[in-house]
Amino acid sequence: MKIIDGSYGEGGGQILRTALALSVITGEPVKIINIRAKRPNPGLRPQHLYGVLALKELSDGEVKGAREGSTELEFYPQRINAKHVRVLIKTAGSITLVLQALLPAMVFAEGEVTFEITGGTDVPWSPPVDYLKHVTLYALEKLGVRVEIEIKRRGHYPRGGGLVIGRAYPWEEKKPLIATKFKEIHSFEGISHAVRLPSHVAIRQAKAAREALERVYPSVPVEIKEEFYEPGKDPHLGPGSGIVVWANTDILRLGGDALGERGKPAEVVGREAATELLEQLKTGHAVDKFLGDQLIPFLAFAGGEIWVSEVTRHLITNVWVVEQFFGKVFEVEGELGKPGKVKVVRKVRV
Numbered sequence: 001m002k003i004i005d006g007s008y009g010e011g012g013g014q015i016l017r018t019a020l021a022l023s024v025i026t027g028e029p030v031k032i033i034n035i036r037a038k039r040p041n042p043g044l045r046p047q048h049l050y051g052v053l054a055l056k057e058l059s060d061g062e063v064k065g066a067r068e069g070s071t072e073l074e075f076y077p078q079r080i081n082a083k084h085v086r087v088l089i090k091t092a093g094s095i096t097l098v099l100q101a102l103l104p105a106m107v108f109a110e111g112e113v114t115f116e117i118t119g120g121t122d123v124p125w126s127p128p129v130d131y132l133k134h135v136t137l138y139a140l141e142k143l144g145v146r147v148e149i150e151i152k153r154r155g156h157y158p159r160g161g162g163l164v165i166g167r168a169y170p171w172e173e174k175k176p177l178i179a180t181k182f183k184e185i186h187s188f189e190g191i192s193h194a195v196r197l198p199s200h201v202a203i204r205q206a207k208a209a210r211e212a213l214e215r216v217y218p219s220v221p222v223e224i225k226e227e228f229y230e231p232g233k234d235p236h237l238g239p240g241s242g243i244v245v246w247a248n249t250d251i252l253r254l255g256g257d258a259l260g261e262r263g264k265p266a267e268v269v270g271r272e273a274a275t276e277l278l279e280q281l282k283t284g285h286a287v288d289k290f291l292g293d294q295l296i297p298f299l300a301f302a303g304g305e306i307w308v309s310e311v312t313r314h315l316i317t318n319v320w321v322v323e324q325f326f327g328k329v330f331e332v333e334g335e336l337g338k339p340g341k342v343k344v345v346r347k348v349r350v
Contacts, residue, residue: 001028001029001030001031001074002023002028002029002030002031002324002325003030003031003032003033004019004030004031004032004033004321004324005033005034006032006033006034006035006036006037006071007034007037007038008317008320008321009313009316009317009320010038010313010314010316010317011034011036011037011038011039011317012036012038012039012314012317013036013039013045013047013048013051013097014100014293014314014317014318014321015032015035015317015321016032016035016036016044016048016051016052016073016101017048017051017097017100017101018101018104018296018297018318018321018322019032019321019324019325020032020051020052020055020075020101020105021055021101021102021103021104021105021297022104022297022321022322022325023055023075023077024055024058024059024061024077024080024105024108025080025104025105025108025350026325026350027077027078027079028077028325029074029075029076029077030074030075031072031073031074031075032072032073032075033071033072034071034072035048035070035071035072035073036048036071037071042071043068043069043070043071044066044067044068044069044070044071044073045068045093046068046089046090046091046093047089047091047093047094047097047098047119047120047126048097049066049067049068050087050088050089050093050098050119051097051098051100051101051102052066052073052075052101053066053087054085054087054098054101054102054115054117055075055077055101055102055105056075057083057085058080058081058083058085058102058105058106058109058113059077059078059079059080059081059105060077060078060079060081061075061076061077061078062075062076063075063076080105080106080108080109080110081109081110081113082109082110082111082112082113083109083113083114084113084114084115084116085102085106085113085114085115085116086115086116086117087115087116087117087118087119088117088118088119089117089118089119089120089160090119090160091119091120091158091160092119092120092123092155092156092157092158092159092160092162093119093120093123093160094119094120094123094125094126095117095118095119095120095121095129095155095162095164096121096126096127096128096129096131096132097126097127098117098119099115099117099132099149099164100127100294102115102168103140103145103147103168104297104298106147106168107145107146107147107168107169107170107171108170108171108350109168109170110170111170112167112168112169112170113167113168114165114166114167114168115165115166115167115168116163116164116165117163117164117165118155118160118161118162118163118164119155119160119162120155120156120157120160120162121151121153121154121155121156121162121164122154122155122156122162122193122240122242122259123155123156123157123259124157124259127257127290127294128242128244128257128259129149129151129154129162129164130151130191130193130244130257131244131246131255131257131290132149133149133151134189134191134244134246134253134255135244135246135252135253135254135255135288135290135291136291136294137149138252138253139177139179139252139253139287139291139295140295140298142175142177142179142252143174143175143176143177143295143298143299143302143304144171144172144173144174144175144302145171145298146168146169146171147166147167147168147169148166148167149164149165149166150164150165150166151163151164152164152165153235153236154193154195154236154240155236155237156195156236156238156239156240156242157240158238159237159238160237161236161237161238171301174301174302174303175302176302176303176304176344176347177295177299177302177303177304177305177306178304178305179251179252179286179287179304179305179306179307180251180285180286180305180306180307180341181284181285181286181307182249182250182251182252182284182285182286183249183250184249184250185217185220185247185248185249185281186220186248186249186250187220187221187222187223187247187248188213188217188220188221188222188223188224188245188246188247188248188277189222189223189224189225189245189246189248190206190209190222190223190224190225190243190244190245190246190273191224191225191227191243191244192205192206192209192224192225192226192227192241192242192243192270193226193227193228193241193242193243194227194228194240194241194260194266195228195229195234195236195238195239195240195241196229196234196236196237196238196239196240197228197239197240197241197260198228199226199228200266201228201241201260201266202226202227202228202241202266203226203228204265204266204267204270205241205242205243205260205266205267205269205270205273206224206225206226206243206270207267207270208266208267208268208269208270208271208274209224209243209245209270209271209273209274210222210224210270210274212270212271212274212275212278213245213274213277213278216278224243224245240259240260241259241260241266241269242257242258242259242260242269243257243258243269243270243273244256244257244273245257245273245274245277246277247277247280247281249286251286252286252287252291254277254280254281254286254287254288254291254309255277255280255288255290255291256273256274256275256276256277256278256279256280256288257273257276258270258272258273258276279309280309280310281309282309283309283310283339285307285308285309285339286306286307287306287307287308287309288308288309289308289309289310289312289315291308292306292308292309292310292311292312292314292315292342293312293314293315293317293318296315296318296319296322296330296342297318297322299330299342299344300322300326300329300330300344300347300348301347301348301349301350302344302347303344303347304343304344305341305342305343305344306341306342307339307340307341307342308334308339308340308341308342309339310337310338310339310340311332311334311335311336311337311338311339311340312336312337313336315332315340315342316332316336319332319342322348326346326348327346328345328346329344329345329346329347329348330342330343330344330345331343331345
């Protein structure tokens, strides 16, 4: 059995998600110790636990130690089935983090996998669902990965209640991704939403983001959709707002996002998302700092080279987890916190 130390690198839930996905793909049992050891509240939190249970269901696996707060886990996968996976996170636990665990494994099934996940769509410390849909899945499509998601209802902290459904197709053609430097920004797009709040919140967020982007790139078109609901026709459980903006370049999309919170003006939220995106664009590297680590498990099988706007702890950690399973796969150039390059030196075949 492969033993993975969950305290390595940034010591968070990323190790668990990637290790379990690779366990399912390879059919190799795995034991994870010191789960989330470097977090203020170590061990499995709800969204991690639900990710584990979803992969257990997908692979008809067995698991020991799958309970909240557990710092050690044993996972025994069987085979990846083409089936419907339903995950009901009863809190605002992150739907996108559950999908980070599920996505690499689902595309190795023999047929289509459909899924339905309830929980948090736009919550702190995890990618917003619009980023996953418009930036991550756009990049994965270049690798030959086909996944569709639909946001049926949003869920914010603390009540959750968001609903995302989707479908993953078998990964038939693994295309290497070469994403080094972009030459051109074709346009900016985004989605600004406000639920159980006045419509002007979404409108003001969008306006502030648009103005910030136009100041730096006056000749690049900006289109940010505004999503809000009439009182009485709003299906969401609790109030919340957020915005995701992305740049459409000649290679991939780079993104930035921000969440609303009580007492934080909508203009600040909009500017924050735009500023984050502008920061990612400064280096000219085609992959933003959030997407870099998400691509690592897929790149291992497809091959290629990506240049990231920033080498993050998440990226270094994900490279380490992949190499615990397969030996040397990547070459990473660049210091932590600085722009860098990731090259696949040996493609994995399973």
